[in-house]
Structures are given as C-alpha cells and as structure tokens.
Amino acid sequence: MLKFKDAITLALTKISSQKIWHGFFLSTEIILLTGVLLASSFLQGFKTSLHDFNNQGLNGKFIVTARNVRVNPDLKNDQTVWDLAESLYDQHTKEHANLAAQLNLPYDPASEEKPTEYLNGERIFKEYTKYAGLAIDEKMQGYHQAGLAELLQILNNYPYQKVYSESTIGTNGNLSILQEGHENLQDLKDPTSNSENPIFYGLHVLESAVYQYYLFDSADLKLEQNTIPVTMSLTTLEQYFDYTPLSDQASSEAKLARFREIYQRSQDLTITTCYRNEASKALIFQAQQIQNEIARHANEKDYNKPSLIHNLPSEPCGPVTVAEDTRSNDEIQQAQLQIAYQTALGEYEEPVQKIVNFKVIGIIPDIRQTTHSTDILAMIQSLGGINLATPLISRDYYEAHLTELSQIFHPPSTTDYLGTSESFLIEFKDANTATRFINEQSCTLKGGINNGCATEDKPFYLTADNNHSLIINNIIETLTSIIMIAILMIFVLTIILMTVSIMRSISSDRKEIAIFKATGFQRTQIITIYLTYTCLITSFIILVSIFLTLILGLILNPWLSSLLTTFLQASFFNLDNTIRAQLFEPQLANCLLTSLALLLVSLTAALLPTILKTKQSIIAGLKYE
Amino acid sequence: MQPSTIQQSPIIQANSLTKRFGNLEVLKNITLQVWPGEFLAIVGPSGNGKSTLLHILGCIDRPTTGDVYIMSKNTNKLTDRQLAKLRNQTLGFVFQFFYMQPHLTIAKNIEIPLMPARISPTKRRKLVQNVAELVGITSQLQQKPSTLSGGQLQRAAIARAIINQPKAILADEPTDNLDTANGANIINLLLNIKNQQNTALIIVTHDQQIAHMADRIISLENGTLQNVKI
Numbered sequence: 058m059l060k061f062k063d064a065i066t067l068a069l070t071k072i073s074s075q076k077i078w079h080g081f082f083l084s085t086e087i088i089l090l091t092g093v094l095l096a097s098s099f100l101q102g103f104k105t106s107l108h109d110f111n112n113q114g115l116n117g118k119f120i121v122t123a124r125n126v127r128v129n130p131d132l133k134n135d136q137t138v139w140d141l142a143e144s145l146y147d148q149h150t151k152e153h154a155n156l157a158a159q160l161n162l163p164y165d166p167a168s169e170e171k172p173t174e175y176l177n178g179e180r181i182f183k184e185y186t187k188y189a190g191l192a193i194d195e196k197m198q199g200y201h202q203a204g205l206a207e208l209l210q211i212l213n214n215y216p217y218q219k220v221y222s223e224s225t226i227g228t229n230g231n232l233s234i235l236q237e238g239h240e241n242l243q244d245l246k247d248p249t250s251n252s253e254n255p256i257f258y259g260l261h262v263l264e265s266a267v268y269q270y271y272l273f274d275s276a277d278l279k280l281e282q283n284t285i286p287v288t289m290s291l292t293t294l295e296q297y298f299d300y301t302p303l304s305d306q307a308s309s310e311a312k313l314a315r316f317r318e319i320y321q322r323s324q325d326l327t328i329t330t331c332y333r334n335e336a337s338k339a340l341i342f343q344a345q346q347i348q349n350e351i352a353r354h355a356n357e358k359d360y361n362k363p364s365l366i367h368n369l370p371s372e373p374c375g376p377v378t379v380a381e382d383t384r385s386n387d388e389i390q391q392a393q394l395q396i397a398y399q400t401a402l403g404e405y406e407e408p409v410q411k412i413v414n415f416k417v418i419g420i421i422p423d424i425r426q427t428t429h430s431t432d433i434l435a436m437i438q439s440l441g442g443i444n445l446a447t448p449l450i451s452r453d454y455y456e457a458h459l460t461e462l463s464q465i466f467h468p469p470s471t472t473d474y475l476g477t478s479e480s481f482l483i484e485f486k487d488a489n490t491a492t493r494f495i496n497e498q499s500c501t502l503k504g505g506i507n508n509g510c511a512t513e514d515k516p517f518y519l520t521a522d523n524n525h526s527l528i529i530n531n532i533i534e535t536l537t538s539i540i541m542i543a544i545l546m547i548f549v550l551t552i553i554l555m556t557v558s559i560m561r562s563i564s565s566d567r568k569e570i571a572i573f574k575a576t577g578f579q580r581t582q583i584i585t586i587y588l589t590y591t592c593l594i595t596s597f598i599i600l601v602s603i604f605l606t607l608i609l610g611l612i613l614n615p616w617l618s619s620l621l622t623t624f625l626q627a628s629f630f631n632l633d634n635t636i637r638a639q640l641f642e643p644q645l646a647n648c649l650l651t652s653l654a655l656l657l658v659s660l661t662a663a664l665l666p667t668i669l670k671t672k673q674s675i676i677a678g679l680k681y682e
Numbered sequence: 683m684q685p686s687t688i689q690q691s692p693i694i695q696a697n698s699l700t701k702r703f704g705n706l707e708v709l710k711n712i713t714l715q716v717w718p719g720e721f722l723a724i725v726g727p728s729g730n731g732k733s734t735l736l737h738i739l740g741c742i743d744r745p746t747t748g749d750v751y752i753m754s755k756n757t758n759k760l761t762d763r764q765l766a767k768l769r770n771q772t773l774g775f776v777f778q779f780f781y782m783q784p785h786l787t788i789a790k791n792i793e794i795p796l797m798p799a800r801i802s803p804t805k806r807r808k809l810v811q812n813v814a815e816l817v818g819i820t821s822q823l824q825q826k827p828s829t830l831s832g833g834q835l836q837r838a839a840i841a842r843a844i845i846n847q848p849k850a851i852l853a854d855e856p857t858d859n860l861d862t863a864n865g866a867n868i869i870n871l872l873l874n875i876k877n878q879q880n881t882a883l884i885i886v887t888h889d890q891q892i893a894h895m896a897d898r899i900i901s902l903e904n905g906t907l908q909n910v911k912i
Contacts (some may be wrong), residue, residue, distance in 0.1 A: 063797040066790065073785040180829050570779045576795045576842070577770020579763050673741040677775075 059582045061589075069592035071566070082558045083598060089551040090602035091609070093544050093651060095216070098610055098643050100540045103621070104533055106638035110625040113636065114422075115443045115524040119491040123481040125203050126500065126510035126518040132193050139182050142172035142192035142566035149188065157400055159392045203516030208481055211517070215494045221267050221482040223446070224469035226455075226462065227259035227344045230334035232413065240331050240373040242341055259466055260287065265451035267482060272419035273324060278451050280416055284327065285462075286454060288419035290447040291630070294319050309620075316630050319420070326417040331374035332465050337408035340377045344369050364388055374412050413465060421445050422630035440525040440532070441628030482523060488530040495519045548651065555595070555655065556662035563587055563666040570670045571678025580671040584664070591663035592656070599652045607643065614641035691754055692717050693772075693849045693882045698759060699748035701734055701905075708734050709745070714747050719880040721873065723896035730902045732852055732886045733765040733901050739884060740773050740852040741765055753849065772844030774881075776853035776872075780835045781825035789814070789823040792841045799846070813841040816878075817871055833864035838873065844875055850882035851875065857889060859908055869895065 072079055096491060111117055118177070119597040132138045147542070157164030172189040173182055183189055205222065212220070233240060265278055272278075280286045295302060303315055312362035333341070344367035354360035364445040365388075366381040399405035422442045455462060469479050499519035500510040510518045521527040566587075573583050627632065670678075692715035701709040708731040716722055716739070724732045737743035738750060741757050750757045752768055761770065764883040769775075774795075782791045792810050814820045817837040822830055830838065831899070836856060843851055853872065857865030869885075869892050876883040885892065893899050 058800075059797060060800055065787070067783075070783050070785045074783075568781070569783075573794075574766065575740075575769065575775050575777075576798075577766050577768075577846070578798050579766040581763075582766075582798050655757075674744070675738055 059578075059585045064585050064589040067586045068593050069287070070203070071562075071569075071586070071590045072594060078562070079594070081439040082554075082562075083594070083601075086551060086555060086558075086598045087601050087605065089547055089554070090598055090651075090655070091605045093547050093551065094602055094606040094644075094648055095609055096540065096544050096547075097651075098606065099617075099648050100537065100544070101644050101647075102618075102638070102640040102642035104537060105642055106618075106621055106625060106640065107529070109531060109636060110629040110638070111441075111526070111529055113629065113631055113633070114269065115445070116441070116526045116529055118524065119485040119488050119526050119530075120267075120521065120522050121485065121491050121494055122520050123208055123483060123517040124520075125480075125516060132196055132333070133182060133184050135196070138189075138192050138196055139173050139180070142182070142186075142188045143190050143194075146172055146188040153402070156398060160398050160401075162391075162394050162398055203511065204479075205481065207481075207516055211498055212483065212494075215490055215498075216486065217487055217490070217494075218484045219266075221264045222452075222479060223261060223482060224479040225259055225261055225446070226466035226469060229465060229467050230332060230409075231338055232330040232332050232465070235331055235412075236327045236372050238329075238373055240370070240533050242345065242369060258551050261286075261446040261449050262452050262455040262469075263445070263449055263482070265453065268419065268421060268445060268449060271421050275324070276418035277416075278418065279457070280453055280454075283412065283461075284414040285450060285458075286418045287415045288421055288449040289323070289417050290421045290423040291316065291319060291442070292423050293447060294323055294326075294417070294420060298322060309624045312627040313623060316422070316627070317632055320632060321418055323417045328415040328417065330413050330415065332409070332411050332413045333374075334406060334409040336406045337376070337410045340367060341369065342406050342470050344377045369540060370410075371383055374410050376408060376410060383593065409464065415448070419449075420630075421447050421449065423447070440529055441625075441630065443524040445523055477613070481517075488527055491521065491527055495521065548654075552655065552658045555598075555659050559591055559594070559659055559662045560666045563663060563670060567670060567673070567678045570667075570673070571675045574671070574675045574678070580668075583612065583671045584622045584667045587663050587667040588660055591659045595656050595659040599655060603648060603652075606648075610641040610643065614639070617641070690718065691755060692751070693720075694884075695751040695754075696739060696745075697751070697827065699735070699738060699745040699750070699751045701731065701738065701743075702746045705781050708905050709902075712748070712905075714900065714907065716882045716884060718882055719740060719876065721876055721883045721885070721896045722896065723885050723893040723899045724902065725887060725890075725893050725899055726902035728888075731905050732902050735884045735902060736852050736854055736884060739848075740775050741769050742775065766798070770795055771846055772849045772852045774846065774848035776836070776843045776851065776856045777837050778785065778855045778858050780827075780832075780839045780859075782835060782838060784827050787824050787826060788819060788830065788838045791827065791838060792823075792845055796848050809845055810841075813845050816844070816875065817841045831850070831864075832860050833867060836860060836864070836868050840868070840871060840875070843882070844879070847879060850884060853883070853885045855886055855888065857887070857892065863893075865889070 093121055143147065146169070153169070154166065169188075170183065172186045172192065175181075183195070205220070208220065265272070271288060276286070278286055289297075292302075298319060300315065300319070303311055347363050347366055348369070348594045351362055351366070362381070364382070364384040365379070367377040368380040370377060396405055403435045423444060424597050448536055483491075483494070485494065498515055498517065500512055500517065501514040502510045570583055573586070574580075578586075617640045618638050621640050694714075696712055696714050698705060699709050699712040707790055707875060712735060719897075726732050734743065741750065741752065744758075755768070755910040757765060757768070757803050782788075783794070786794075789810050792813060796806050796809065810823070811820070814823055817840050819830075819834055819837045819841065822834055822838070827835060827838070836859075840851075840856075842909055843853075851872065856872070860868060860879055872885070873895065874885055875881060885896070887893055898909075
C-alpha cells in the first residue's frame, strides 16, 4: 500500500493540476450541496415551528365531528304525510272551533293555514305550515335517531381519547344588544338586521376542555345568573367592534395587530342584551303600531283612538305600560276570553323581558379567508383558525343554570326532520386513526346535507371541519414530500455532477496513470491515489458546504425566523411571545447521511474509471506522445 | 560486450519476440540479451519498431509472442503486482518528453518511484539529494518543472529513473528534445551512471554519434534485428 502522506501529496497534485476546472466544479457542487443542506435545515425548522404553533390550540388535536344527518325518508313527497297533515288540521280546527264556541268566541278555521292545497289542479304540500310540521314530526318518531351509545359502539374499533358533545340552544324570543344602555326597539322587527348582534341565533354548548386554550387567563366559567360567560368568534367580535374586515392579502403584521387589538378590547367586554319573549315583542309591536296610527290621524277630528293604548318602555328593556285604557266591559271580557282560549291551547305566555349580560371569556379564532388560494403560505394562514360554532358556553355552566337558561333558550331538539341540533366531537390521538375513522364510518351525503345521509350501518356524517389538524397534517406531509423530492432532485443532480466530474477528471489522466505504472506503481496504489483525490475533493465540498450552511443559516435565521414567527402568530392567532419560530434547524443526522451518501457515491464513481484506466496498458496511455 | 564470467547472467533476455498491431508485424522473431554494465544502442529508421522493442524490454508493453526475462524472471509469468515491483526496483525509464508532474517540485518528482516502496522520509531525502548531486540539479530541487530548461528536466527525469538504483536504464530518444550540447551532457551523464553503478543502458536513438558511443548497436529494419556493432 501507498503511504497516506504520499497518497495525499499525489491527490493534491491532481487537484492543483486543473485549477479552473476544479474551481468551477467545486463551486457548483458547494452551491448545490449548501442548497440541499440549507433547504433541509429550513424545512425541518419550518415543520417544527408550524407544529409548535399548530399544537397550541385545537388544531393540535385530531378532532372528528360526528353529526347525525339522519335518514331522509322524503316525507315532503309522501302522500300519507300529506293526508296525516290534513287530518291533523281537521282534528285541531274542530277542537279549536269547539273551544271557541264554549268560550263564546268567534273562530274562523281559515285563520289556520291548511297544509295542502290545489294549485292549477295539482295538490301541493306546504311543509312550512304548522300541521305539515306536526305530521312530519309524528312520522319521524318512527325513525331511530342514532346517538352517543351508537357512536361509542362504532368507536370500539378506533382507539380514541375522548368524546365531547356539542348542542345548540336557539333563542326563544329575542335578544337585542343595548347600545350604550339604549334599547333599539326597531331591531325587534328584524333581529337579523342587527348585524353586530352576536347572540341572536342562540348559543352552542360544549365542554370547555375543547376550547380551553382560547379562553382568557382571567376567564371565569361560573358567572352568576344574568351574566353568562360566552366565548365568541373573532369575526363576530370584529363586527361588534365595528372594524372593517382586513383583506386576505393584508400583511401578517396587520392581521396580528388586529387580533391583538380585538383580544385586548374583549378582555373586559360584557355585552348587555335585552331579552324579550314573543309576547313581550308582540306588545311592543302593538304599541308601536297604535302610536303610529294615532300620529297618522292626529289632525283628523273624527278619528276615534283605540280603547287600549300602550306606552313604549320608559327604560331600557322595560315592559310596555298602559297609557290609556277606555275599553268597555265587553272588550275587557273578550280579551280575557281570548287569553283563556290561548291558555287552553297551551299557546299563551306572559310577556317577559329582562336584561341578560354576556361576559366574553374567550375568543375562537375563526377563519376569515374568503378567497381560495393555491399559495401554500396563504393556505396555511387560512387554516390556522378553527371552525367551532360560536357563541359557546361550557356544558358545566349550561347544566348548572338549566332552569334560567331555558327561559331564554330552546333546549336542543333531538327529533328534527333534517337532523339533530347535537353533534359529537371525537378526539383521536393521531391523524391516521382519525382519517381511517372518517373514511370507513362516514355516511355519504346524497347531494347535500339537507338530503340526508345516515344509513343503518353508518348513522353519522363524519368530518374534520371543526378544526384543521388533519388538513394541516396533510399539508405538512405534502409539503415535506414536495420539498424532499426537490431536495432529492438537487441531491441527485449533485451526485450526477459529482460522478461525471470525477469520472471525467480521472479519465483525462490517461497519461499520468501510465507514468505511475511505468515508474512501478501497482494498480491498487494508483487506485488509492484517485480514491484519496476523490475523498479530499468530496470532503472539501462537504466541509465547505456545512460551513456555508451554518454561516448562512445563522445569518439568515434571526430575520427569517422573525418573519415566520409573525406569520405563524397571525396564522394561528397566537399572542404568546414565548413561542418563537426557529426556521434554521441544522440536521446533524441528515447532514451526516447526505455527506456519507455523497462520499460513497463519489468513491464509487471514482472507482470505475480508475479501475478501467489502470487496466489500460502503459503504451496505450502514452501513445499520443 | 560479452559476459566476463560464466556465472554472469543477462539483465534482460528476449527470446523470439514478435509484436503485431493488427496485420502489421512490427517486431519479427527478436532475440537478444542485455548484460550488466552494457551500453546498447538501438537504431533504425522511424517506424521500424525501436521504441516498441524498448517498451517490451522495459516491461511497459507486452510482446505478441516470445518471452522477456528480467534478471532471469519470465515476465510473462509475473502477476501485475510482481511486474510493477520489477519495473520499480529493477528498471529505470527515461522518456523523450520527461513526463514530470508539473505541480510537484523536482524533489517530489524524483521521489515518486520511492513512494510504492514505502521508504522512510529521511532515507528518501537522502536518496533524492544523492541522485540530484549525481545528475547536477541540486539547486533546482525545490523548483517546479515549469521553471527548468529542457536539459535540466531530462536530468531530473534521469534522476527519477535511477533513484531506485535499477539494473537497467532504458531511454527512449532522451536527447531528441535537447540541443547538441545538452544532448551530449545527458549522454555523458547516463554513461557516468552506467559506469558508476554497473547499470545496463539501453538507448533508442537516431543520433549516430550517440550510437557509436555504445558498446553494442543493434539496428531494426522492417522489424528484424541487425547487429551493426558488436
């Protein structure tokens, strides 16, 4: 064997004999390998940072939502349902007529809308009418509604961590926000026109463990009666505070600043509302109508004012008061009989109005992206939020204040025609089980959520739409695959270039190899020289690339990590400044593997031409001289 | 020149050598011996196989048929490793174009044949110094080949060829790239070495003056050996 020092000397001679070529070759290789190492370090840093931020909230949990989008038996087109509705209509109108007769009240059956009618000779079903609804409800009793028991049974084959149930309690009347202590009675006509009213649809009840992360540090889940602790969505609060929504293209800094501002303003926010039940609302309408009518006829001498005139409430959320009551005894008796009639039908309610406070104790960062994007960063930003239905109250609070809440809100229904107002959130430990559960157990929608889905085997419609952990997981995996392929391609290019360069370099040494042989070098000794040359050149490339990677990484890291931190804070609505993104995460193992692979490939690449060249006769090596 | 004693064996013995390149037979049934201390000149017209014969005798080419014995060893029966060792230890080759490694110093270039032998650095330095003094390039040892003249380069090439104290020096037109004065110096140098070390010297040359300095001249004509001077 050749002495190591001699091998090094001769290998270095080889390198210095082709300075320009080696300079170009080394530079290109170093740039490519530095690119590979830097990209790999940045990718790992990006993944870790994304994971760190994503893991903070609900997106860090693998949640599947199970909804009982029940069997849709197509009752709207079922003639027996139509007939049942008609029969219910006949039965009830007869009862109502009898009752009215007993009370000596006039009764017109036409005051109640028939569930079916003939239009142009064709019978149609008016599903929105009272008796159509009653008929459908009655028919639906025959269809079993799968619930938690069935779900747990299905879950036997899927290791899960916890099941939470979410239910909706709709407002039983009207909740209008008091603006600076003032009640805008006009909003009662159309509560949905009050766009900044975050409460009017009702509340969602869910175990607070699911959204614990989004609660303020000072959150008190057990506020007393008339102050309900609610967790609001960011979008709702943005509307409530009357902000103009930011565009999708707004910078991360702007989005983060907006979130921080809303977060701070919401810390001590209590939304004061006025609850009025239907009877209270009706009295307000009546008072408004009569006052308007009187105003319209103010200049008419012959105008007879109504016998009962109400004043609008003198204080916010107060009751109407009687301004003038000139009713005759008969009129008073008629009114009392009407109340007795409605009471007998179970339809009478006393007017109720009261102040209800909602204390904001947390913010659910819902999605605000409005346009679709194929830009990966925009996609991540659009997925940082979560989709939990809001406003939320904790299940514990709901159960502890059931009586008080039931005065304002409907209990969750379990017999809705199109489904229940209850769904389940199942938390899995990993993405694979969650995905498998959805793929294997979800019923298939028949053209839309209103067209039914459930079957006997698959009673639940399963989605991962409350949060984005599965999508983000997929994105991270896809992103990793794409970037790994890109890195691999660059690495393959590096290897090809390395192989070609070394083969070319060795092949061009026909004469030198011949001289070595002529001066008595054995083939193994010549191979040693060229392998040493390859080792030197590859090691140089590797060392310089690692050095450059470290230098560039350390130089770029503070700036890029700061950008990434802002981006991720804005994407994941994270105001915790202790969590910072670290884009540059050197991968020692990857680095060693890459280096080793490069070295092995280079040595293999060097071996073949060297063996061939050393097999060549000396004369062939020298023949053109 | 003939062996002085009956015990003396030829350094190189070639028996019935032929060499063909396709249909062209360059060497035809060549048989010769080269003795220790002998100066053999190989002459003849260009393209008649002089260099080919020298290469075969120096074991850097193989005959198509026939055998070459170096120190009584049949080179056809040697492995690559043994042949390399033989070239390294027994034969010294001087090329027309010097073939120096341009990025090594002259000292390192001379040292190259010592590398396969794994000789210690101290001994190497001493050997290099000795041969450099012998060929007269001591002051150029730390220079790169590009800074030397043709004559100096050929001296360095000779130093490289003799550093392992070979039994035979084979020189392929060693003065062709040199002027007359330098050419004469080189020949004198080779003769001195031959005389000092009792080394066989085989030179391929066109130069009749050099040839006539030889102990024996053989001429190759159409691949056939003609003894010109014995």
